[in-house]
Each structure stands twice: as C-alpha cells, then as structure tokens.
Amino acid sequence: MSESIGLGLLIVGIAFDVVGCIGLVRLPDIYNRLQAATKCVTLGTCMILLSVVFYTGIGPISSKAVLCIWFVLLTSPTGAHAIARAAHRSGIRLWEGSFMDKYAEDHEGTEDKV
Amino acid sequence: MSVFIALLIFCTFLCLYRVGKGPTAPDRTVAIDILGTLVVGFAAIFSIITKKDIYMNIGISWALLSFIGTLALAKYLEGRGFDE
Amino acid sequence: MHDIEKEIRESKSGMTMIVKTIVRFAMGIIILFGAYIVLYGHLTPGGGFAGGVILACGYIILTLAFGKDIALRKLSDQGASIMDNSGALAFIVIGLLGYTGGYFFLNFIDHGKRFELFSGGIIPLCNIAIALKVTASLFAIFIALAIFGKFISGLVEEEE
C-alpha cells in the first residue's frame, strides 16, 4: 500500500520537474523562467523526497528526507528572490511584451538604480 | 526506476541547454540553481534503490552548497564585493 | 547587553532582509550538519575534510548575508589563524602520542564495540583536528580573496 503511494508521488514529482525544465527553456525572459522553474522544481523535488518516506518507512533514511524537504523549502524561494533582485539591479529589462514595470519606474534616476 | 532516472537526465540536459545558450548571465545562474535542486532528486532516487541513508547526506549537503552558490552569484551580479 | 539583532536590521551591508532572516534561521542547522559529518567520519562517508568544508561554508554564508563586520565577530581573522595552527599541532601531537606504545600514529585508545560511536580509537580525534584546520584555512582564504579582489579592482580604476 505505502509503496504504491510512494510510486504515485514519484511519478507526479518527476512530471512536475519535467514541466519546470520545459518552462525554463520555453518562456521568454529571466523573470518568467525563474517563476516556472522555481515553483515546479521545488514541489517536484519535495514530492520525490516524500516518496522516499513512503518507500522506506520510518527510519534513518526518512528522517533525513524530512530534514532535506525542510531545507529545500526554506532555501529555494530565497535563492529565487536573490537572483531576481540581482538581475533587475544589474540592468536586465523585462521582456518587450511585458505590461508594466513599477520597480524600474520607482527607481528611475535615483542612486539606487545600478 | 530507470525510467525516472532517464527523465531526470532529460531535465538535466534541458538545464544544460539553458546554461549554454542563455543570452545573459542571470539566465545561466537560474539554470545552475535549478540543476542543484535536481541533484537532490537524484540522491533521493538512489536512496530508494539502494536503501542506504548515505545518499540523503549527499542530498542535504548538495542543497546547502547550491544555496551558497546562488547567493554568491547573486551578489556578484549586483556588482558588489563578497564581503560588504 | 549588546543588541546584535538591532544592529543586523539597521546595517546597510549584506543582502536583503529576507536572505538575512533565512540565514539566521538555518545557520545552527548547517553547523550541526557539518559537525555530524566530521564526528561520524569513521562510520559513514565523510570525515575531516568534507565536514570542514561544510563548516567553512557556514561561515562563508554569514559573510555573504551580513557583511564582513558581523561575520568577523563570530570568527575573527586572529581566531581563524589560531584555529588553523592548533588543528595542525593537534594532528602532530596525536601522531607523536603513538610513541607511548612504540609506533608513530599507533592507535592507543580502546577500540570499543563495533558500529558504536566511540569505536575508532584515535581516528575521530584526527578527523576533528583536520576539520579545525580546513575550516579556518578555507574561511581565511575566502576573506583574503575578497579583500584582494577589491584591492585589484581599485588599482584598475586608478589606471583608467
């Protein structure tokens, strides 16, 4: 029973990973890529780690898997935020089909804008 | 299980494509960040196959090191020194 | 009492508040994980060098997130130098203590039961000595490279 739940989680997780990486290739500019890739790969990896818990039962492997889930959930969105901010500050503009850019408007001409 | 590993290797090649092509430096940074998270998935699948807990040690330390790499690259892209 | 939280919040150096809070939250666990890799080096893969690299990475994260001032208060450059030298010295002393039984690097401590923690004799002690040395050296190299890079870019700007 628990093995079939683990198999299901594994399939769903890897499907999300593949979707995230396709998004990384298809979407037009860095911010959109960051969105697709961060969301999908974080949840996909967390589901693979959760399937480890279901496959092996309670024990040393699953306790480390839980720690790893916690760490990935904490650090992955933080890294995405750091890259997005750094990219905007290093002068990467949004895709030309974009709708509005309040961040660039608010920092127009100020010292803050590198 | 080999099917899942093949799919993850496919994901890795998509990331490597973005690392090679990416028009700007932040694109490459994003791809490397995602590559780090995918390696954690690899470690988890190997620990399912072999039922050994050492692969989870690799997963945790890889997540940590990829976080450091992301922060350092982000700081470099902002154009600041590493120690300020 | 010196209020370090207020200082972190008000300082302009380092990265944004989100990164700072996450690093403050995760820092203890990173150090704990490095210590786990070092102390269980004789039972699982890992050991002095790998664990030392993780410990040094913890201090490098502190430097990246908070800036040099607060990180050097946790492990100053003199402190790193002392740690570096004492690690090397401890390794030599462990080796020389083997002469009490007749050989260099003789495993003179009781071996204990198999697969328990205290079962390696002098090997865990050697691992700890190597970890001290590697942690301090890598942190010192990082700080030195950061300062030297700024010095070089300053020279280039002057020439232009």
Place this chain on the structure above:
Amino acid sequence: MKRFLHFLILLVVWVMLTWSVHWQDLLVGFVVALLAEIMLGDIFPTGVVKVFYPRRFFWLVVYSVDFFWYVILANFDVAYRVLNIYLPIRPGIVKVRTRLKTDMARTFLANSITLTPGTLCVDFVGDHIYVHWINITSEDPEEETELIVRKFEKLLERIFE
C-alpha cells in the same frame, strides 16, 4: 527562553540526523548542540518563540494546509501556461503594500508569494513589495493587494505578530 528553544531545536535535529538514542550519540549531540548554541544563539530570530504558543501553533497548522493547497494550484497553473502552444502570459512588475511588521512574518510572506500561483517576490522596500506577476488581471493597486497579499496576511498576522 530564545536560546533554550534554539538548543532544543538543535538537539531534535541531531536525533533526526543520527536516528539513535544510544547514550554515546546523545552525549556527543548534547555537547555539539551546546557549542553551536553558544556560538550562534544570539543571531537566531526572536520571532520563532511565538510560534510555540498553542493558539499560534494551531494557526500555523491551518496556514500550512492552506499554503500547500496554493502550491499545488500554482504548479498546475504553470503547467497550463508552459504546455499551451500560445503561451498565455501577460507579465509585469506590480507594487503591493503589506501591513505586517516583524521580520519573520515578512520573510514568510515573501517566500509564500514566491511559491504561489503566478507571482515572484522581487524586492522589499519599506512597507511595499515589488511582485513580478506572470498574468496581470488588474491595474488597481488595491485590487492587486487584495489578490496577492491578503490571503496570507490574515493568517500570518495571527501567527507571528
């Protein structure tokens, strides 16, 4: 109080790492956790203590379930946008306002925004968050705030403030 809690968390993490209650493992864990606490206890954020009051902990559980639901939703949203041939996106950066004050609450808000449907936190300046939105549906700042921030803000206010 804060430092004792930090020590307890580190001890629990040590037991999870070694997965053994043998006296040797526990003794070494006690010493290592104590050393780590002495070195790094003062930079541990104070806001974490509040989570362990029973009423706030209940709201944390409610928040986790809510958050997990939004994460699943976000992934199907991304899958729909990526696998569609015409790429139905309309991206841009908008500015929303938050009324949360403490560091922990703001950090959790920003990370939640990053992991939920179509939004990515770019920067935090004062009380304002700059959010990259993959499919802008309104131009009114009030309505944007209502759509992006409010759903988490109510719960986070009960947990961390």
